[in-house]
Amino acid sequence: MTTIGRFWGLSSIFALAVVYLMPAQAAEWSATEAQLQYGRLDNPFGGGSADTTILTLQHASGWKYGDNFFFVDFINDGVRDGFNDTDVYAEWYPNFSLGKITHCDLSFGPVKDFGLLAGFNYSADANVEKFLPGVRVAWKLPGDAFLNTDITGFQDIGYGDGAPKEGDSYMVDFNGAFPFSIGDQDFSIEGHIEYIHNRTSEFGDVKGWVLAQPQFRWDMGKALFSSPKQIFIGIEYQYWRNKLGNEIDESAVQALLVWRF
DSSP states (O other): OOHHHHHHHHHHHHHHHHHHHSOGGGOOEEEEEEEEEEEEEEOTTTOOEEEEEEEEEEEEEEETTEEEEEEEEEEEOSOOSSSSSSEEEEEEEEEEEHHHHHTOOOOBTTEEEEEEEEEEEEETTTTEEEEEEEEEEEEOOSTTOEEEEEEEEEEEOOOSSSSOOBOOEEEEEEEEEEEEEETTEEEEEEEEEEEEOOEEETTEEEOOEEEEOOEEEEEHHHHHHSOTTTEEEEEEEEEEETGGGSSOOEEEEEEEEEEEO
């Protein structure tokens, strides 16, 4: 199957899953974004770096029994070296809120709720598929801000040709968004930081990594077009220690344009 075919196939799976899991009449909120990023990223396999364009479709929504989050990255670095050559990468995290399911208030102290996660990661070119079952702790924050701590397994469920099969590991991920205002201007800091523990493959050890991807956004739509919460510009900073399990540490700033619809 071609990369484009995988892209459309995966997009269809995600779309059908969201429709199935979150009926329209049960939707509580939703936000869908198209993000365009541009920066110079490292190749952890062949060495060197290249100017890289990433187009992302991202969706988050809440429904009767929890919430969904997924994104699909379409990546092209313009260098034909076998890495990020019109690649497709996606992640999907359906979360089932224990508070919503049980109709009980599970909050105490700084904790807002608990959830059960069933994460899926997919990379087209490498033919990698991961399953991330686990739990979520949602923290209490004021206003529209939120912060989650996800603790999951990290299991290789790929099949056929592709990257070397890996042993089981685990992930700890902090993800959130913190909107704020300075005068009449609206801003936001959002993103995630994850730790994935080391594991083994048929070629030896795969190093554990730390990946942080915070975004700083300015609400340009409100400032220039009287259209708040629709068009944002800013930067995404990517720090990746032991990128993809290799001894390469990446520190990169990417230009960011976001259209929310």
